[in-house]
Amino acid sequence: MMYDDDALDRALAALPLEEPPASLHARIMAATVYRPRAAVQQWEVWTVATLAALAMWLTWVALSTPRLGERLVDGVTRLVDAGGLTSLNTLLWLAVGISVAWWLSQITVPQRRRIEIR
Amino acid sequence: MGAALAVDPPPVAAPVVEDQALIDATLAGRPDAFGDLVLRYERAVYNLALRTLHDRSEAEDAAQEAFFKAYRALHTFRSGAKFSTWIFTICYRGCCDRLAKRKRLSSDELPDHADPSAGPEALAELSDESYRLRSAIDALPEKYRTVVTLYHLQGKQYEEIATVLNLPLGTVKTHLFRAKEQLRKALTI
Numbered sequence: 001m002m003y004d005d006d007a008l009d010r011a012l013a014a015l016p017l018e019e020p021p022a023s024l025h026a027r028i029m030a031a032t033v034y035r036p037r038a039a040v041q042q043w044e045v046w047t048v049a050t051l052a053a054l055a056m057w058l059t060w061v062a063l064s065t066p067r068l069g070e071r072l073v074d075g076v077t078r079l080v081d082a083g084g085l086t087s088l089n090t091l092l093w094l095a096v097g098i099s100v101a102w103w104l105s106q107i108t109v110p111q112r113r114r115i116e117i118r
Numbered sequence: 119m120g121a122a123l124a125v126d127p128p129p130v131a132a133p134v135v136e137d138q139a140l141i142d143a144t145l146a147g148r149p150d151a152f153g154d155l156v157l158r159y160e161r162a163v164y165n166l167a168l169r170t171l172h173d174r175s176e177a178e179d180a181a182q183e184a185f186f187k188a189y190r191a192l193h194t195f196r197s198g199a200k201f202s203t204w205i206f207t208i209c210y211r212g213c214c215d216r217l218a219k220r221k222r223l224s225s226d227e228l229p230d231h232a233d234p235s236a237g238p239e240a241l242a243e244l245s246d247e248s249y250r251l252r253s254a255i256d257a258l259p260e261k262y263r264t265v266v267t268l269y270h271l272q273g274k275q276y277e278e279i280a281t282v283l284n285l286p287l288g289t290v291k292t293h294l295f296r297a298k299e300q301l302r303k304a305l306t307i
Contacts, residue, residue, distance in 0.1 A: 015248055028156050
């Protein structure tokens with residue numbers, strides 16, 4: 001059989017599409033609108049992991065530093081003796097630290113637009 | 119007499135909900151609206167993936183992945199754009215990634231479990247002419263096969279095909295012309 005352009009177009013248009021597997025619709029719906037909401041957000045995982053890594057690092061530093069306790073006590077004693085805790089610089093940095101912490105606590109992390117299942 | 123003259127009113131066609139309305143409803147929190155969108159396009163998306171990948175199981179995964187990506191990015195969908203073009207683009211890019219991964223894993227184009235032929239149910243419902251045409255499409259090089267498949271799915275909308283494939287309009291027309299030439303030759307023999 002000879003096919004001209006129109007005949008080929010007609011044959012293409014008449015070519016039936018294959019039916020997708022019966023389970024495909026359910027699979028798509030389960031992966032999208034009916035996907036269970038994650039127990040924790042991704043940024044929470046990152047925060048906890050970062051804090052855990054920091055804690056591990058601090059632990060390693062503490063364990064690998066000889067006579068750490070003595071050094072800490074010695075440092076604090078010298079700071080108090082020198083009047084460092086009441087110096088203007090120390091108080092200034094303390095105020096900066098507290099205000100930064102307060103401002104950070106006021107920030108709300110933007111939530112991704114989620115579709116609630118009714 | 120009056121009863122004999124009474125004529126039933128013509129059936130009123132159910133209003134066709136625009137894709138944009140379904141998208142808006144989905145974003146407003148109605149999962150059934152997204153279900154309607156899926157019902158509307160899953161067949162076409164699956165067929166695009168199947169024709170591109172030549173593998174039923176992978177095509178199913180690719181179709182699911184395309185809808186998943188579309189769902190996650192639904193709020194970025196531009197009002198006025200065509201959802202079909204968008205979902206086909208997502209699906210086609212996913213298929214390209216899968217083909218690239220497949221080529222990295224193996225030097226062969228097709229994996230061992232590849233199944234380029236139609237399934238038994240699909241074959242049973244095909245006429246001899248349709249069967250020959252489908253076989254001829256399957257035998258085309260990938261770039262031509264995809265153009266013909268989109269031409270089949272999208273109708274004669276060259277601009278939409280060019281958008282999905284990220285090709286210049288002229289290239290799409292050339293690919294389609296050459297694909298049809300090859301199809302004609304294959305069907306005439």
